[in-house]
Amino acid sequence: MLDSTPAELDTGAAPLLRTVGLTKRYGSFLANEAIDIDVWPMQIHALLGENGAGKSTLVKAIYGLIQPSEGEMRWQGEKMVLSGPSEARSRGIGMVFQHFSLFDNLTVAENVALGLDGKESFKDMSARLEQVSRVYGLPLDPKREVWQLSVGERQRIEIVRALMQNPKFLILDEPTAVLTPQEADQLFVVLNRLKAEGRAILYISHKLEEVKRLCDTATILRGGRKVSTCNPKAETAASLARMMVGGEIKEVRAPANRRTTIPRLVVNDLSLEPDDPHSVRLRNISFELKGGEILGIAGVAGNGQDELFAALSGERLAQDPSTIVIDGHAAGHLSITQRRKLGAAFVPEERLGHGTVPRMKLSENALLTGHAASGMVLHGFVNTAATLKTVDRATETFDVRKAKRDPEAASLSGGNLQKFIVGREILRNPMVLVVSQPTWGVDAGAAAVIRQALLDLAAAGAALLVTSQDLDELAEITDRIAVMFHGHLSEPLPTADASREKLGLLMGGSTLGQKEAAHAVGA
Amino acid sequence: MQLVLEKRAERSNTIALISPLIAIGLTLVTMSILFAILGKNPISALGVYFIDPLTDSYSLQEIAVKATPLVMIAIGLSLCYLANAWNIGAEGQFLVGAVAGSWLAVKTQGTDAGPWVLPAMMLLAAIGGALYALIPAICKVRFGASEILTSLMLVYVADLLLDYLVRGPWRDPKGFNFPTTAEFDPVAAVPVLIEGGRLHLGGVIALVVVAAVAVLLGKTIKGFEIRVVGAAPRAARFGGFNSNQLILLTFAISGALAGLAGIIEVAGPVGHLQPGISPGYGFTAIIVAFLGRLNPVGILIAGLFLALTFIGGEQAQIAMKIPLDVTKVFQGILLFYVLACDSLILYRFKLIFASPKVSSGAH
Numbered sequence: 001m002l003d004s005t006p007a008e009l010d011t012g013a014a015p016l017l018r019t020v021g022l023t024k025r026y027g028s029f030l031a032n033e034a035i036d037i038d039v040w041p042m043q044i045h046a047l048l049g050e051n052g053a054g055k056s057t058l059v060k061a062i063y064g065l066i067q068p069s070e071g072e073m074r075w076q077g078e079k080m081v082l083s084g085p086s087e088a089r090s091r092g093i094g095m096v097f098q099h100f101s102l103f104d105n106l107t108v109a110e111n112v113a114l115g116l117d118g119k120e121s122f123k124d125m126s127a128r129l130e131q132v133s134r135v136y137g138l139p140l141d142p143k144r145e146v147w148q149l150s151v152g153e154r155q156r157i158e159i160v161r162a163l164m165q166n167p168k169f170l171i172l173d174e175p176t177a178v179l180t181p182q183e184a185d186q187l188f189v190v191l192n193r194l195k196a197e198g199r200a201i202l203y204i205s206h207k208l209e210e211v212k213r214l215c216d217t218a219t220i221l222r223g224g225r226k227v228s229t230c231n232p233k234a235e236t237a238a239s240l241a242r243m244m245v246g247g248e249i250k251e252v253r254a255p256a257n258r259r260t261t262i263p264r265l266v267v268n269d270l271s272l273e274p275d276d277p278h279s280v281r282l283r284n285i286s287f288e289l290k291g292g293e294i295l296g297i298a299g300v301a302g303n304g305q306d307e308l309f310a311a312l313s314g315e316r317l318a319q320d321p322s323t324i325v326i327d328g329h330a331a332g333h334l335s336i337t338q339r340r341k342l343g344a345a346f347v348p349e350e351r352l353g354h355g356t357v358p359r360m361k362l363s364e365n366a367l368l369t370g371h372a373a374s375g376m377v378l379h380g381f382v383n384t385a386a387t388l389k390t391v392d393r394a395t396e397t398f399d400v401r402k403a404k405r406d407p408e409a410a411s412l413s414g415g416n417l418q419k420f421i422v423g424r425e426i427l428r429n430p431m432v433l434v435v436s437q438p439t440w441g442v443d444a445g446a447a448a449v450i451r452q453a454l455l456d457l458a459a460a461g462a463a464l465l466v467t468s469q470d471l472d473e474l475a476e477i478t479d480r481i482a483v484m485f486h487g488h489l490s491e492p493l494p495t496a497d498a499s500r501e502k503l504g505l506l507m508g509g510s511t512l513g514q515k516e517a518a519h520a521v522g523a
Numbered sequence: 524m525q526l527v528l529e530k531r532a533e534r535s536n537t538i539a540l541i542s543p544l545i546a547i548g549l550t551l552v553t554m555s556i557l558f559a560i561l562g563k564n565p566i567s568a569l570g571v572y573f574i575d576p577l578t579d580s581y582s583l584q585e586i587a588v589k590a591t592p593l594v595m596i597a598i599g600l601s602l603c604y605l606a607n608a609w610n611i612g613a614e615g616q617f618l619v620g621a622v623a624g625s626w627l628a629v630k631t632q633g634t635d636a637g638p639w640v641l642p643a644m645m646l647l648a649a650i651g652g653a654l655y656a657l658i659p660a661i662c663k664v665r666f667g668a669s670e671i672l673t674s675l676m677l678v679y680v681a682d683l684l685l686d687y688l689v690r691g692p693w694r695d696p697k698g699f700n701f702p703t704t705a706e707f708d709p710v711a712a713v714p715v716l717i718e719g720g721r722l723h724l725g726g727v728i729a730l731v732v733v734a735a736v737a738v739l740l741g742k743t744i745k746g747f748e749i750r751v752v753g754a755a756p757r758a759a760r761f762g763g764f765n766s767n768q769l770i771l772l773t774f775a776i777s778g779a780l781a782g783l784a785g786i787i788e789v790a791g792p793v794g795h796l797q798p799g800i801s802p803g804y805g806f807t808a809i810i811v812a813f814l815g816r817l818n819p820v821g822i823l824i825a826g827l828f829l830a831l832t833f834i835g836g837e838q839a840q841i842a843m844k845i846p847l848d849v850t851k852v853f854q855g856i857l858l859f860y861v862l863a864c865d866s867l868i869l870y871r872f873k874l875i876f877a878s879p880k881v882s883s884g885a886h
Contacts, residue, residue: 315760337763348761357755367747368762377744 015040016169016200017062017093019034021071022097024057031057033224034071039169043203044191046211046232049221050443051413055204058221059171062202063095064088068232094167096158098174098204098441109142110191112161125164133160137186138277150280150302170194171202174441176210182504183300188214206444208237210470222246245445253452261291264463265432266325270318270332272311280304280309280487287482287492291431292305294454294464295492296478298471298503304487305436305467308350310467312434313346314339327431340372347421349437349467351414355421358410362402363387365409366394366424374428375454394423395516398449415446422450426457433457436467451477471500485509528565543825545867546860553856563843571842572835572853582838584721586790586830589817590783591800592617592769594826596808598736600776601817601830605740607753608770612659612674613781614805615681616652620782621789622685623651625796628711629693642779644786653775655681660774664767670774678805680732686798693796703797713791725787732780737819749773781805782885799855802833803851810858813865829854 015038020496024032032054039045049055058068062073064082072470073080075091086494087096102111109126116125126142133140138156147152159332162170176184191201191214202477205211209429211218211232218232220243227243266289272282289295310316311324318324318332325331328340336346346369356365366387370376376386394400398419402412410415418439425433438454439447455477458464467484468474474481483506490506507522554572555565576582596613603610605633659673695705697772716722741748744886752759752766759766784804789796811829815822836850 144789185570236836313761316762335763336761340763350757353755354757354761357751359754359756360751364747367744368751368758371744371747380743382742382744382747 013041014074015333015404016076018074018077018413019058019071020074021171022058022061022068022470023070024054024061024066024072025069030224032068034063035221035226036259037219037226037229039200041168041194041198041200043217044195044203046215046218047202047204047221048206048208048211048218048240050244050445051415052223052443053221053244054224054416055221056173057224059095059173059202061202063171064091075358077221089165089167089353091164092168093171094162094173096155096162096173096175100158102154102157105145106189107143108149108157110139111146111157112142112164115161116164128164129160132164136160136163136190138190148276148406150300150306153302163190167199169200169202171204173204174206175203176205176207181500182508184210197427204273205446206442207470207472208232208444212237212239222322241418241444253455260293261461262328263288263314263325264291264327265289265434265465267312268323268325270311270323272316272318273305274307275316280307282307283487285487285489285497287489289432289463291461291463293480294458294466294478296474296481296495297465297467297484298469298481298486298507299467300507301469303484305484305518307487308484308489309346309348309436313344313348314420325523337372340369340428343431344423345369346431347433347438349440351421352410355419356409359408360404362391362394362410362420363406363487365420367505369424370428390427391425393427394420397427398423398453402406415442418442419446419449422453426453429460430457430462432463432465434465439473440465440467440469447473471503482505496519524766525874527865528874529873530870531868535868537563539816542864542867543816543821543861546864547828549860549864550853550857553860554853555790557849557852558845561845561849561875563845568839568843568845571839573831575842576831576834577839578719581721582834585834587726587828588723589833590823590826591723591729592788592804593808593811594729594823595725595784595787596777596781596805597811597822597826598819599733599780600808600812601815601819601822602736602740602749602773603777604750605791605817606754606766606769606773607756608660608663608773609671610656610659610674610777610787611671611809612656612677612805613675613808613873614801614803615678616656616679616778617785617788617801617805618678618685619655619785620648620652620778621796621800622688622702622784624648624682624705624786625693627788628707628790629796631711632705632708636708636710638710640708641713641790644711644790645783646660648782649779650782652785653779656774656778656781657771660771660800664770668843670770674872680878682798685796685800685854689797696862697797702798706795707790711790712794713787721792723787725784725790728783728787729826733819733823740819744770749816807854810854810861813858814861819882 017039018033019037022032022035035058035209036494047055047058057066061068064085064087080091103114109122109129112129113122113125129140129142133156138160140153140156140160146157159175175187181444195201203211203215212235215232217229218240219229220227222244231238241289267285267287270282270285274281280303285308287295297305311318314336315335321330321333323332326339326344330344331339331342348354349471357368362386363384367376367382370387370390373388376383388406395402398418400416400423412420435454438450442450451473454464454466466474466478475495478495479500481488481503482492483494483503485507486509493502551569558568569876576586578652596617600610600613604645624647627640627644627647651726655677658677659670662668662673663670689704690702693704695703698705713723713725716724716726727868740750747768748759749765751762752764752769756766789800811822811825813830815825834851836847839845839849840847
């Protein structure tokens with residue numbers, strides 16, 4: 001250790017990973033500029049920053065997916081040049097991506113096998129997979145095909161796959177985005193155990209409270225540069241957010257004069273058979289949503305939220321028209337276009353491929369949902385000026401940042417694309433808005449813009465149904481929260497009464513009535 | 524050192540335009556090697572193929588005549604392909620259109636029926652081609668049958684149907700037992716544009732079709748629906764577009780255009796119905812559609828280029844004794860390169876060096 005610095009001598013060891021002046025250039029654009037970080041064994045190190053701050057670039061370099069343009073990485077004190085991810089894995093660096101790299105038509109076990117470099121037999125590997133997933137409380141059926149799984153379950157595969165490689169250094173990119181609080185807590189137990197076992201964890205997250213709770217050190221990136229390395233436990237969420245954004249974040253505020261009006265969206269005893277054997281049956285779902293009100297739907301991914309979205313939007317039709325009533329009109333039999341004409345709007349969970357056509361321009365994606373109502377189509381011909389106007393208005397109103405006036409949807413960052421999608425729907429002045437995961441994988445700044453927009457829309461008299469895995473988000477913007485479990489929707493609770501504990505129990509399938517009864521017996 | 528394909532942030536419009544040119548360039552290089560192996564001088568062989576046909580009026584007209592069915596069929600196919608519906612059976616729809624239109628020509632033979640005959644033949648041909656194309660489309664929508672297989676297999680059914688008709692019921696009684704109908708009456712024939720020339724009204728119809736589909740795709744909501752269904756099926760459903768309906772629609776349009784091309788070929792350059800009216804137009808049109816980037820104007824250019832290879836191939840056979848099959852080899856190689864070069868629209872080549880330059884870590 002000839003080039004040890006005094007800091008290393010003090011602790012008597014080198015950091016597990018050190019980057020020195022790490023720089024990554026794409027053409028003239030600096031994605032990372034001279035970044036120095038040290039990650040030590042037995043440390044959970046948070047990497048914070050807005051979308052585009054350079055977090056992904058940095059971890060891609062550490063995982064060997066890209067080569068740094070300048071600077072170097074040192075692994076246990078020695079210079080490391082990675083030829084690719086398999087070399088990174090063989091050195092003990094594992095990674096769980098935010099965007100899953102799974103093959104839909106293969107089973108869980110086959111996907112895991114593809115990601116491992118070892119020579120063990122498929123049977124042994126499957127057994128080990130079941131064991132690892134059981135030990136860490138991340139249940140998975142190795143024989144299920146991935147296309148049948150929810151987002152949350154898919155992420156479990158990624159986490160288990162990384163854990164199976166027994167990494168010394170584990171990179172996690174927003175792992176809790178789709179987990180219940182209990183699942184997140186379980187994951188934290190796993191992470192703390194991994195840390196106690198002497199491993200290092202690099203943890204990317206937007207949830208600042210979570211970072212404060214879990215992480216020992218935080219490195220904050222902004223605009224490709226390191227802003228600071230600090231102890232998150234000594235900071236407040238607000239001070240961390242300030243460092244990330246480089247200024248104050250607008251606080252989301254519910255307008256004071258919000259009043260509920262007439263019922264805008266009523267669902268009466270909606271049941272729907274699954275359209276393939278692995279999706280969830282909707283069971284007797286009923287709720288009433290008034291204008292000016294925001295109803296949140298919590299629940300573990302894969303409990304029927306996708307099916308409910310499809311039924312409400314009209315992507316799947318209900319047998320009985322009266323099961324779904326939009327603004328007083330029986331709509332269960334109406335197509336999504338007809339429902340839009342009744343004043344409903346929808347924002348699905350997947351931004352690319354569902355909410356937008358990735359390789360089409362924003363103006364064309366404005367037409368995708370706007371063709372029904374807003375003067376974009378005249379006698380079958382598209383009014384390009386009107387579609388561009390929607391893009392400009394969404395850009396202006398919701399601060400959509402993009403390289404040119406009308407780029408392809410896929411070229412926008414997640415947060416900016418989501419602002420565009422939400423904006424596109426809000427600009428149509430809907431009376432009913434059904435939103436799934438409004439801020440999934442979106443940076444703090446964009447999430448605040450979107451939540452504020454939802455609150456403002458409710459204040460203007462619209463009824464909002466917001467499905468989210470993020471309980472903090474639901475607590476922040478909703479009036480009532482219901483929980484989905486196995487295709488059944490619980491009775492909504494007033495948000496003020498909906499403690500994390502209560503919601504967590506409902507998400508796990510117990511009913512509050514039973515629990516209270518149990519308490520009564522116990523007393 | 525390692526050569527990798529790296530995904531571009533946004534599709535490259537420049538490459539989208541020049542990719543067919545790169546493909547043509549690579550095809551010419553490959554063909555030169557092939558000519559050299561055949562013992563021919565590559566330069567003069569390519570000259571006969573691609574330059575000579577452009578130097579006299581007869582060949583130029585002949586190129587336009589050959590391009591007419593190619594362009595019309597390929598325009599229809601491009602709609603199917605944009606909607607992710609794989610109609611491989613345009614050859615069959617072309618033949619059925621020819622048969623459906625010829626029916627009227629045969630029935631009105633010698634009756635001095637009037638100028639309504641040709642338009643009626645074209646209408647019948649379009650309807651026949653559309654109905655024939657709807658068979659695989661309905662099988663796909665209703666039963667989930669692969670339209671690739673069913674549409675392809677129906678080509679052979681159409682081929683045999685035509686064969687049966689010209690050898691049986693529709694055979695020209697004065698035709699010395701040749702399998703052909705009688706020469707169509709003048710009212711049932713596609714008029715030529717210039718007296719004594721080869722160029723006929725079909726060329727004008729093809730241009731109208733190009734313009735109409737360009738407007739359909741670029742300016743109308745229906746064209747948008749077709750493009751969305753192909754590009755992102757889930758987003759299409761979210762947009763409220765019915766993919767089954769669009770599959771039926773694009774197959775019907777595609778079949779109608781192929782059928783129309785069929786009757787124009789029969790009632791135009793050929794003059795009567797007989798086996799072998801198509802040197803594989805329906806299949807070559809697949810290459811035209813992709814070479815033209817599934818874009819109407821691109822298809823017009825690509826159709827003229829492929830027509831050139833047909834004419835050049837004939838001349839090369841006469842002048843240099845190069846087998847006519849070389850033309851098919853040429854077209855196959857071209858399709859291969861076109862599809863390969865298309866990766867460059869979304870990806871770029873990148874050289875990765877095993878040991879990148881790193882700055883010194885010592886402070």
